[in-house]
Amino acid sequence: MPRSPRQARSALAAAAALAAAALAACSGSGGAAVTAPTKEPAGPFVLKVAYGSNYVFDTTGLTQKWWQQVAAEFKASHPKATVQFIPIPGSYNDIVTKLSLLYRSASTAPDVAEIPTGQIGLWAQAGYLLPLNAYLKSASWWSRFPRVVQSEGTFSGQVYAVDQGENDSALLYNKQMFAKAGIPLPWQPKTWQDVIAAAERIKARLPGVTPLWLNSGTGSGANGLLQGINNFIVGSATPTIYDARTGKFVVDSPGIRAALSLYSQAFARGLVADTSALFSPNAVTTPLTWFQQGKLAIAVGSNYYGGNWTKAISAPYWPQAPKVMGEAVIPTEAGGGVASTLGGWDFAIAAHSQVARAAFDFINLAENQQNSIDAANWAGWVPPDRDYWTLPAYTSFAPPYNAFFAQIMPHATLTPSNAAYSVWVQGMGEATGAIAQNPRTTVDQAIAILKGYVTGQLGADHVEVLH
Numbered sequence: 001m002p003r004s005p006r007q008a009r010s011a012l013a014a015a016a017a018l019a020a021a022a023l024a025a026c027s028g029s030g031g032a033a034v035t036a037p038t039k040e041p042a043g044p045f046v047l048k049v050a051y052g053s054n055y056v057f058d059t060t061g062l063t064q065k066w067w068q069q070v071a072a073e074f075k076a077s078h079p080k081a082t083v084q085f086i087p088i089p090g091s092y093n094d095i096v097t098k099l100s101l102l103y104r105s106a107s108t109a110p111d112v113a114e115i116p117t118g119q120i121g122l123w124a125q126a127g128y129l130l131p132l133n134a135y136l137k138s139a140s141w142w143s144r145f146p147r148v149v150q151s152e153g154t155f156s157g158q159v160y161a162v163d164q165g166e167n168d169s170a171l172l173y174n175k176q177m178f179a180k181a182g183i184p185l186p187w188q189p190k191t192w193q194d195v196i197a198a199a200e201r202i203k204a205r206l207p208g209v210t211p212l213w214l215n216s217g218t219g220s221g222a223n224g225l226l227q228g229i230n231n232f233i234v235g236s237a238t239p240t241i242y243d244a245r246t247g248k249f250v251v252d253s254p255g256i257r258a259a260l261s262l263y264s265q266a267f268a269r270g271l272v273a274d275t276s277a278l279f280s281p282n283a284v285t286t287p288l289t290w291f292q293q294g295k296l297a298i299a300v301g302s303n304y305y306g307g308n309w310t311k312a313i314s315a316p317y318w319p320q321a322p323k324v325m326g327e328a329v330i331p332t333e334a335g336g337g338v339a340s341t342l343g344g345w346d347f348a349i350a351a352h353s354q355v356a357r358a359a360f361d362f363i364n365l366a367e368n369q370q371n372s373i374d375a376a377n378w379a380g381w382v383p384p385d386r387d388y389w390t391l392p393a394y395t396s397f398a399p400p401y402n403a404f405f406a407q408i409m410p411h412a413t414l415t416p417s418n419a420a421y422s423v424w425v426q427g428m429g430e431a432t433g434a435i436a437q438n439p440r441t442t443v444d445q446a447i448a449i450l451k452g453y454v455t456g457q458l459g460a461d462h463v464e465v466l467h
Contacts, residue, residue: 235339
C-alpha cells in the first residue's frame with residue numbers, strides 16, 4: 001500500500017468503469033481451464049514481470065532494489081533466462097487499468113504480475129490467471145500462510161494468486177496526550193463507545209488537538225475504507241459487505257448502520273478532523289505527520305505507520321515514535337475481539353504463459369525469507385508467512401508496530417475481491433462524506449445515499465439488505 005502522497009483520479013469514473021468490467025466478466029463464459037506446465041523451457045527464454053513502479057513500495061528506489069534482487073537470484077538459477085520488467089507507473093487505478101489491457105492478449109500478458117487483492121476474483125473468472133495448485137504442493141511457505149491469507153486468492157478450489165504482503169488496521173494513539181488527559185495507559189478500548197469516550201476526554205483536556213482520525217469521503221477511495229469505516233462494519237454483528245453466496249453487495253444491514261452511527265456520533269460531537277483534511281487524496285497518510293506534529297491523538301490507521309517513521313523510509317522520520325505512540329486493537333461491536341480489515345498485493349501467473357514453471361520459480365524466490373521480509377519492511381506490509389513475524393529482521397525494523405500488527409492479521413477480514421467493489425466503495429465514501437459535511441445527516445439518510453448509488457450503478461439485482 002502506498003505511503004507517499006499521490007494525486008487521485010476521479011473516483012466516480014473509476015468506479016463506473018471497473019463495475020462495467022466486473023459485470024461483463026461475470027456475465028461471460030470466462031476462460032477455459034488451463035493446466036499448469038511442469039517443465040522448464042529447454043533453451044533461452046524471456047520472463048515478463050509487471051509491477052507497480054511508484055505506488056506499491058514506499059519509495060521508487062526501494063521498489064527497484066527489491067525487484068532487481070529477486071531477478072538476480074532468478075537469473076543465477078536460470079542462466080538461460082532474461083527478465084523483462086514491465087514497470088507500471090501511477091496510482092492503484094492506473095495499475096489495474098494497465099494490467100487489464102495487458103491481460104486481454106496472451107502475447108502481452110505478463111508471465112508474473114504484482115496484482116491487488118481486490119482484482120483476483122474478477123481476473124480469475126475472466127480466464128486471465130493460471131491456477132497454481134500444482135506448484136503449491138511443493139512450496140514450503142504455502143502451509144505457513146494463515147488460512148485467511150490463503151483464501152484471498154482461492155476460488156472454487158483453485159488458487160489463482162499468492163500473497164506478497166498484507167495491510168491490516170488498528171488504533172494508533174499518542175501516549176503523552178493520553179497521560180495529560182488522565183486516560184490510563186496502556187489503552188485498550190473494550191467497546192466502540194470507549195473510543196468515543198477517550199476522544200471526548202482529549203477534546204475537553206487538550207484544546208487545539210484533533211481527538212480522532214476517521215477516514216471519510218471519497219478522496220482516498222478503497223484505501224480510505226480499508227483504514228476507516230470497514231473496520232467497524234467487519235467488527236459488527238453483521239460483517240458482510242459482499243455476499244459471495246448471492247453475488248450481491250450489502251447496502252443496508254444492522255452492522256452498516258452501527259458503523260455509520262459511530263461516525264455520526266464522532267462528527268456530531270466535533271471529535272474528528274475537518275473535511276479539508278479528510279477529503280484530500282492524501283488523507284490516509286496525513287496522520288503520519290499530524291501525530292509527529294502533536295496535532296492528533298487517535299487514528300484508525302494501518303500497519304505501515306511505524307515503518308514510515310523509521311530512518312530507512314523517512315516519510316516522515318520520527319525517531320521518538322516508539323516512545324510516543326501506542327497501539328491498540330479495534331474492538332468489535334459486541335465488545336473485545338478484533339475488528340480489522342485485510343488487503344494487500346499478490347503474485348499471479350498469466351493463464352497462457354509459455355514459461356509458467358519458470359514464472360512460479362520466480363515467485364518462489366520472491367517468497368523466500370530475505371525477499372519477503374524486505375518487501376514487508378520496504379512496502380509497509382505484514383509478511384504472509386507466519387514464521388517471519390517474530391524474526392528480528394522484521395520486528396526490529398519498526399518496533400513495536402511490526403510485531404503488533406502481525407498478531408492481528410489472522411483475525412482480520414478480507415477486502416472483497418470483485419471489481420464492482422469499487423462502486424460500493426464510492427457509495428460508502430459518499431455516505432460517510434455526507435456525515436462529515438453535515439453531522440446532522442441521519443443514519444437513514446446515509447444508508448439512502450449508499451443504497452441509491454450502488455443500486456444505480458449495479459442494478460437492483462446486484463444489491464441486498466440484511467436484517
